[in-house]
Amino acid sequence: MTLRLHNTLSGTKEDFEPLEEGQVRMYTCGPTVWNYAHVGNLRAFLFYDLVRRHLRVAGYRVTHVMNLTDIDDRILDQAMHAGTTIAEYVAPYVAAFFEDMATLRAERAEHYPRATEHIPEMVDMIATLIENENAYIADGDVYFRIASFPAYGALSHLDRAGLKAGARVATDKYDKESVSDFALWKKPQPADEKLGAVWDAPFGRGRPGWHIECSAMSRRYLGDTLDIHAGGVDLTFPHHENEIAQSEAANHKQFARVWLHSEFLADATGEKMSKSAGGFTTLRDLVGAGHDPLAIRFFLIANAHYRSRMRLSSEALHAAAEQVRRLREFADRVNRTPPAATDDVELAQRIADVRAAYRAALDDDLNLPQGVGFVFDLIREANAALDAGRVGPLNKGSLQAMLDDVDAHVDVIRAQEPGLADEVERLIAEREDARRGRDFAKADRIRDDLRVRGIVLEDSKDGVRWRRVAPSG
RNA sequence: GGCGACGUAGCCAAGUGGUAAGGCAGAGGUCUGCAAAACCUCCAUCCCCAGUUCGAUUCUGGGCGUCGCCUCCA
Numbered sequence: 132m133t134l135r136l137h138n139t140l141s142g143t144k145e146d147f148e149p150l151e152e153g154q155v156r157m158y159t160c161g162p163t164v165w166n167y168a169h170v171g172n173l174r175a176f177l178f179y180d181l182v183r184r185h186l187r188v189a190g191y192r193v194t195h196v197m198n199l200t201d202i203d204d205r206i207l208d209q210a211m212h213a214g215t216t217i218a219e220y221v222a223p224y225v226a227a228f229f230e231d232m233a234t235l236r237a238e239r240a241e242h243y244p245r246a247t248e249h250i251p252e253m254v255d256m257i258a259t260l261i262e263n264e265n266a267y268i269a270d271g272d273v274y275f276r277i278a279s280f281p282a283y284g285a286l287s288h289l290d291r292a293g294l295k296a297g298a299r300v301a302t303d304k305y306d307k308e309s310v311s312d313f314a315l316w317k318k319p320q321p322a323d324e325k326l327g328a329v330w331d332a333p334f335g336r337g338r339p340g341w342h343i344e345c346s347a348m349s350r351r352y353l354g355d356t357l358d359i360h361a362g363g364v365d366l367t368f369p370h371h372e373n374e375i376a377q378s379e380a381a382n383h384k385q386f387a388r389v390w391l392h393s394e395f396l397a398d399a400t401g402e403k404m405s406k407s408a409g410g411f412t413t414l415r416d417l418v419g420a421g422h423d424p425l426a427i428r429f430f431l432i433a434n435a436h437y438r439s440r441m442r443l444s445s446e447a448l449h450a451a452a453e454q455v456r457r458l459r460e461f462a463d464r465v466n467r468t469p470p471a472a473t474d475d476v477e478l479a480q481r482i483a484d485v486r487a488a489y490r491a492a493l494d495d496d497l498n499l500p501q502g503v504g505f506v507f508d509l510i511r512e513a514n515a516a517l518d519a520g521r522v523g524p525l526n527k528g529s530l531q532a533m534l535d536d537v538d539a540h541v542d543v544i545r546a547q548e549p550g551l552a553d554e555v556e557r558l559i560a561e562r563e564d565a566r567r568g569r570d571f572a573k574a575d576r577i578r579d580d581l582r583v584r585g586i587v588l589e590d591s592k593d594g595v596r597w598r599r600v601a602p603s604g
Numbered sequence: 605g606g607c608g609a610c611g612u613a614g615c616c617a618a619g620u621g622g623u624a625a626g627g628c629a630g631a632g633g634u635c636u637g638c639a640a641a642a643c644c645u646c647c648a649u650c651c652c653c654a655g656u657u658c659g660a661u662u663c664u665g666g667g668c669g670u671c672g673c674c675u676c677c678a
Contacts, residue, residue: 160678168678175678204676289607289674341676363678364609370677394609395678401670405677434627435617440610440671447616450628457627460641492618501618504626514642518635589640596641 134189136359137438137496139367139390140286144496147389149358154192156353157183158387160345160362160370161197161243164224165205168231169411170443171396171404174431175363178393180237181432181540182361185493188539195240196352199225201247202328203341207320216327218247231414235428236542244348246339252347253339254332256381257315261334265380269306271318271335277311280376286390287368313373314340342373349374350382360387364394365403396431397442404443412443421585425543426452433499433541454507455543456598458534461510462544463596464517465530474523478516482529485509486536499540506537555586559595562588 134147149155159179162168168176179197186193201221210220232239246253257273260266265279277283318337319329328338349357355378362371371390378386398404404411417427430451435441485505492502513530516522522530538544558577565573578588581597589596 162678163676172678178678287607287673365673365677368673369675393678395672397671403672403677430616438609439617442616444616446628450616452628454627464642498618500627501625504618507626511643515644518643587640590638591640598641 134494135496136389139392155186155358157195157359158349158357159197160366161199162228163200163203164221167227167413169413174396175393177431178437179361184540196242197240198348199243199245201245210326211322218327234424242352246344249348250330252351253343256347259381268334273316273334274307274312275315280380283376286372315343345374346377355382355384357387359389361391364392393437394440399444422448423452425455429455429543433503436500458544462534470524470527471520471522474525475521478526486533555597
């Protein structure tokens with residue numbers, strides 16, 4: 132089975148083959164830590180997580196780099212208003228980013244380079260570009276000369292004529308040769324020194340532009356050519372286009388072989404969620420409203436294909452929560468059901484087919500929603516087989532293996548909230564004591580308290596089981 | 605103005621040139637002391653029009669609608 136990925140560069144799905152056999156070098160655009168990430172940002176970050184997980188399922192070793200943009204205009208503005216340095220301003224948002232990623236069970240990348248810690252790499256690359264006349268100095272700023280890079284526009288399929296005709300072009304407050312030339316380095320503004328946002332460079336003191344960090348840091352950690360570069364669609368132009376121009380002009384090598392772009396998440400009104408536009412929802416908002424992080428994770432990666440736009444709604448989130456519940460309930464049932472004496476041959480074949488179909492769906496440009504659909508089909512059949520006592524030892528093993536296949540991507544089935552299980556088990560034991568002592572008031576109080584916290588108890592003849600639901604008051 | 609995407613049941617959503625996965629919600633039923641879980645049954649002809657085709661939701665053209673990029677943006 133070959134992994135096929137939709138490459139923005141060609142606009143088609145291509146068989147994936149890394150440069151070095153068995154080893155994938157992947158760079159993904161991370162957060163600008165000027166605020167909390169909103170769930171739209173997180174959709175992209177979880178998409179990266181899905182890519183790296185499936186690459187490993189497909190047998191590759193992965194070196195994944197995700198940058199943290201810790202200097203840009205917004206950060207400068209905010210730090211100035213807060214009367215602090217950019218480093219201090221950014222610290223809590225960096226921490227929040229890692230917390231959010233952990234809450235959503237994203238695997239850690241191998242490297243999280245920060246822009247401000249890689250100024251020498253950027254200065255070095257800019258110097259090369261100036262030397263090669265791909266860049267020029269104008270009034271203390273350094274700009275990339277797009278005219279020197281004929282391939283400019285290949286990724287986003289925008290030609291420069293189109294850019295010039297655009298209704299919204301930069302005003303000429305800068306002394307640029309061409310309106311679409313972009314900044315590599317910016318001369319210091321009066322406040323920058325106090326903000327801790329000025330560095331020395333042979334071409335003058337100042338700070339880096341936004342795009343250069345990705346070119347410089349990806350080269351530092353992954354070399355001249357990346358197997359995969361991923362980001363949100365809105366980064367295609369100009370950010371990724373500019374990265375290509377900088378890197379290829381400086382390195383004379385292809386920058387990234389495959390470009391993956393994830394679609395954005397829309398808010399409830401159907402419009403793109405965006406920080407600058409105002410209304411946006413953070414993970415904290417959703418969790419505070421009682422949504423289970425596992426459901427949010429499942430919604431963000433499995434509700435729709437990564438190249439489809441998706442709308443955030445409480446109904447969709449609830450549906451995702453139910454799907455997670457169903458997966459976990461089923462896994463739990465398979466695990467605790469003693470196998471029947473014999474295996475069901477037809478069921479065995481179905482499980483094998485579904486496992487193959489699931490894998491094929493993921494190999495086909497990471498179609499997790501489709502793969503999950505196949506799995507839910509089988510869960511219904513397997514539940515019926517369990518009802519009928521037709522699940523033998525081999526069947527049980529392959530059902531567990533199938534769930535492992537799915538959890539390799541979704542990672543919500545075996546996930547446990549640390550410490551929760553112990554506490555709930557303790558309260559259940561306390562409640563059982565109370566019931567034995569005929570203290571039903573206390574027993575019911577414990578059950579009600581847990582219900583408020585989002586834990587439902589189910590009494591069955593095999594004992595008490597518990598599960599997580601949305602908290603209720 | 606330029607470029608592009610999308611429009612599938614109440615909601616989310618996959619998909620295919622041969623009469624449309626899955627989840628949520630809803631209705632009825634089985635099981636159960638009750639509840640829960642689980643299972644069974646029911647619930648769409650794919651925005652509109654024209655064309656290509658034996659046959660189109662799937663291809664082409666037009667229309668309508670929604671949205672994105674062209675500016676910071678995952």
